[in-house]
Amino acid sequence: MWTWFYKLASPPYVYGVAAAFVPWLLGLAALAIGYGLIAGLGLAPPDYQQGEAFRMIYVHVPGAILSLTAYTVMAVASGIALIWRIKVGHAVAAASAPIGASFAILALITGSLWGKPMWGTYWAWDPRLTSELILLFLYVGVMSLRSAFEDPLRGDRAAALLAVVGVVNVPIVHFSVVWWNSLHQGATIVRLGAPKMPGSMLWPLLSMWLGFMLFYGAVLCMRLQAEVLNRERQASWVREAIKS
Amino acid sequence: MTNDFWSMGGYARYVWPCYGIAGAVLAWNWWAARRYVAAAKVRAARALAMASSAAR
Amino acid sequence: MTVGAWEAFFLVIHRELCLSFRRPEQLFQPLVFFLIVTTLFPLGLSLQLSALRDIAPGVLWVAALLSSLLSLDSLFKSDADDGTLEQLALSGQGLTLIVVAKTCAHWLVTGLALVIVSPVVATALGIPTSAFATMMLSLALGTLTLSWLGAIGAGLTIGLRRGNVLLSLIVLPLATPLLIFGAAATDRAISEASTAGAVYFLAALCVFTCTLAPWAATAALRITLE
Numbered sequence: 448m449w450t451w452f453y454k455l456a457s458p459p460y461v462y463g464v465a466a467a468f469v470p471w472l473l474g475l476a477a478l479a480i481g482y483g484l485i486a487g488l489g490l491a492p493p494d495y496q497q498g499e500a501f502r503m504i505y506v507h508v509p510g511a512i513l514s515l516t517a518y519t520v521m522a523v524a525s526g527i528a529l530i531w532r533i534k535v536g537h538a539v540a541a542a543s544a545p546i547g548a549s550f551a552i553l554a555l556i557t558g559s560l561w562g563k564p565m566w567g568t569y570w571a572w573d574p575r576l577t578s579e580l581i582l583l584f585l586y587v588g589v590m591s592l593r594s595a596f597e598d599p600l601r602g603d604r605a606a607a608l609l610a611v612v613g614v615v616n617v618p619i620v621h622f623s624v625v626w627w628n629s630l631h632q633g634a635t636i637v638r639l640g641a642p643k644m645p646g647s648m649l650w651p652l653l654s655m656w657l658g659f660m661l662f663y664g665a666v667l668c669m670r671l672q673a674e675v676l677n678r679e680r681q682a683s684w685v686r687e688a689i690k691s
Numbered sequence: 692m693t694n695d696f697w698s699m700g701g702y703a704r705y706v707w708p709c710y711g712i713a714g715a716v717l718a719w720n721w722w723a724a725r726r727y728v729a730a731a732k733v734r735a736a737r738a739l740a741m742a743s744s745a746a747r
Numbered sequence: 748m749t750v751g752a753w754e755a756f757f758l759v760i761h762r763e764l765c766l767s768f769r770r771p772e773q774l775f776q777p778l779v780f781f782l783i784v785t786t787l788f789p790l791g792l793s794l795q796l797s798a799l800r801d802i803a804p805g806v807l808w809v810a811a812l813l814s815s816l817l818s819l820d821s822l823f824k825s826d827a828d829d830g831t832l833e834q835l836a837l838s839g840q841g842l843t844l845i846v847v848a849k850t851c852a853h854w855l856v857t858g859l860a861l862v863i864v865s866p867v868v869a870t871a872l873g874i875p876t877s878a879f880a881t882m883m884l885s886l887a888l889g890t891l892t893l894s895w896l897g898a899i900g901a902g903l904t905i906g907l908r909r910g911n912v913l914l915s916l917i918v919l920p921l922a923t924p925l926l927i928f929g930a931a932a933t934d935r936a937i938s939e940a941s942t943a944g945a946v947y948f949l950a951a952l953c954v955f956t957c958t959l960a961p962w963a964a965t966a967a968l969r970i971t972l973e
Contacts, residue, residue, distance in 0.1 A: 489696070499700030506713035529966070546720055553716045557709045564705050577923070584920035591916060595907045604970040605903045609917060612899060612963055616920075662717060669724035673731035680738040689732045 456533045458675045459684040465668035465675075472665035479658030487651035494648075503561040505651060509659035511554035514582060515617050517547025517663060521589070522614035525607030537603035538678055540610060541593060542670035546663055548586035554579060566630060574623035575631040582620060585613040599678065755840040756848045763852030773821065774856055778864055781814040785868045796873030803872035804933035807882070808889070808926050810868070811861050815890055816915050818857040819897035822849060823968070827905045836972055843965045850898045850964070858890025874937060881936035885946060888953045889929040895960035896921050902967030924952055 454460045487505040494501035521543040528536025558576065559569045570576065589606045596602030624633045644652070679685060699706040750758070767774055788806045789799055799806075826832040835845045862883050869882060900917040904910040932945035 493700060498702065500702040500705060502699065502706055503709045506709055510713065510716070545723070549716050549720055553713060556712050560705045560709045560712075564702055581920045581923055584916070588913075588917045588920060591913055592903060595904075595909070595913055601970060605967070608899075608963065608967055608970060609903060613921065662720070666720045666724045669721075669728055673724075673728040676728075676731040676735045680735045685735050686739055689735050 456531075456535055458535055458538075458679045458682070459688065461535050461538070462672055462675045462684075462688055465671045469665050469668045472661050472668065476658045476661035476665055479654050479661060481658075483651045483655035483658055485651075486647075487655065491648045491651055497565060500561065500564050501648075503557055505655045507554060507557040507561055508652060509656045510550045510557060511579065512656060513659050513663050514547050514551035514554050514579070515620060516660070517543045517550060518582060518586070518610075518614065518617055520667075521547060522610045522617075525610040529604065529607050529611065534600075534603075534678060535675065537600075537607060538671055538674035539667070540589075540607060541603065541674045542667050544586055544590050544593075544610075546666050546670070548583060548590065550659075550663075551579060551583040551586060555583065571630050573630040574627040575620060575629055578616060578620040578623050582616055585609075585616060589613070750840070752840065752844060755838075756844055759835075759845055759848035760852045760855075763849055764856065767852070767856045774860065777814040777818040777857055778860055780817055781810050781861060781864065782868060784810040784813060785871060789872070800873040800875075800937060803869070803874045804882075804930040804937065805926075806872060807865065807868060807874070807886075807933065808930045811865075811886060811890065812893065812919070812922060812926060814861065815857060815893045815897065816918060818853070819894075819901050819914060819918070820911060822853050822898060822901045823905050824901075824910075827971070832905075832968070833972060836968070842968060843961050846898060846902075846964050846968065847961050850894050850961075853898075854891050854894040858887065858894055861890055862886045874933070877939070878933060878936035881942045881946065882933045885929045885932040885949055888946075888949045889925045892925055892949075892953045892956045893918070893922055895956045895964070898964040899960055899967055902964045902971060905968075905971050925949070928952065 455464075483505060488502060491502070493499050521540045524536040524539035524543065526536075527533055528540065555576070558579075562571065563569050589610050592609055593602045593606035596605060623629060624631050676685065676689070697703060785806060788802070788810075792802070793799060823832060826835070836842050838845075865883055865886055866876075866879050869879060870876075874882065896918050897914070900914045900921075903917065904914045907913060928945050928949045932942050932949060935942040935945060
């Protein structure tokens with residue numbers, strides 16, 4: 448039963464699997480995002496409070512959720528790499544970092560653009576916004592630390608430790624709207640109980656979330672191929688692999 | 692696609708840049724990843740070539 | 748002759764303190780930096796103590812954060828440079844024990860010094876003496892937490908080019924809760940509101956960090972040393 452787990456520790460296997468997944472993930476992502484855009488921009492009715500401005504939710508929320516997901520993936524992969532010394536874990540963490548950072552930037556900018564009409568300001572030092580900004584700093588820190596070492600394995604391990612230490616910020620971002628009086632609205636989807644949105648608005652959002660997730664998976668697989676190659680350059684399987 | 696759609700109830704200058712940035716981030720991710728993979732393959736080929744010529 | 752764990756602990760602390768006091772200028776530099784930075788704010792913003800009082804907690808805490816960051820470099824660097832760190836790691840006493848001893852000694856000469864100097868700086872920023880007790884308590888808890896976060900960061904960045912900048916980049920995001928609650932505690936003390944909540948939270952952060960950071964810092968050192 449555990450053979451699939453052991454296989455995942457093998458760089459050539461992971462390289463092959465990642466390469467195979469990319470087109471499927473991209474295709475499904477395109478479908479999900481396509482439906483999300485059409486339904487979200489065209490079919491969903493305007494919000495009674497926010498009017499048409501609420502449509503920014505369809506890129507802001509998936510971006511924010513993905514920034515947290517990418518960090519969690521990075522932290523889990525780093526933990527696995529540190530504890531069991533599985534180098535593929537470092538490759539996954541290194542691949543996930545830039546994607547997650549770009550999604551954090553997306554969440555912050557789209558949030559800022561949404562905040563201006565809704566709250567009257569482009570920025571507020573509110574717990575959720577601040578902790579998301581800290582998340583971006585943590586991403587930058589992990590990426591900088593990895594690249595600062597001359598020995599790549601040592602850089603991987605140092606960055607992995609930092610990623611694991613920083614994962615404490617992820618629940619802070621998520622629960623910030625619960626624990627503090629926040630300007631930012633509370634959780635709408637990831638909560639106990641039924642979601643607080645009507646179906647016509649919710650389905651496009653779920654579709655965009657799924658689409659972003661699939662897209663993240665696709666880009667992760669692409670970067671993972673490169674990261675595996677970078678760490679295994681002289682291995683014999685590489686000769687055949689790069690011919691494609 | 693009526694004028695209402697493009698003006699987004701008056702919020703057009705917030706909504707459309709939002710979607711624009713989202714598109715830019717997705718596009719950058721895809722494009723940067725492709726470039727990164729291509730560069731990795733080139734480096735790997737070079738390393739293999741050096742190794743085999745050193746072995747000779 | 749084998750040495751017990753407590754003996755080793757106090758030996759390392761004693762060694763660190765001796766080494767620190769051998770170069771007293773090194774001890775004063777972060778304190779002077781603390782004073783200078785706090786002077787910059789009134790000169791740049793406003794010379795009225797009444798106006799400064801509002802921003803004083805924040806200024807004090809940012810200055811304390813930055814001065815602590817300056818001194819973190821010395822935690823492991825000189826020992827790593829001359830090979831002592833490896834000897835300590837091989838000594839048979841747990842590396843964690845050594846790390847705890849070193850960090851405690853570091854806090855004694857930097858964090859505690861900051862706490863002692865803080866009333867001087869607080870007066871310069873217009874903080875009333877009634878708030879001093881809370882301010883010093885919050886600074887003591889905060890600098891201890893910061894010493895531990897710094898130990899993790901220092902362990903990761905020993906011997907890197909521009910390690911200082913990276914160290915700040917790593918430690919500052921992790922230190923933001925400290926800053927928020929420390930400044931809040933001092934602020935509440937100034938306005939005579941209840942400070943219990945903020946101080947308890949700061950203490951909780953301190954305990955959380957002091958419990959988990961030793962393992963993280965030891966892991967960081969192992970990564971750097973091997």
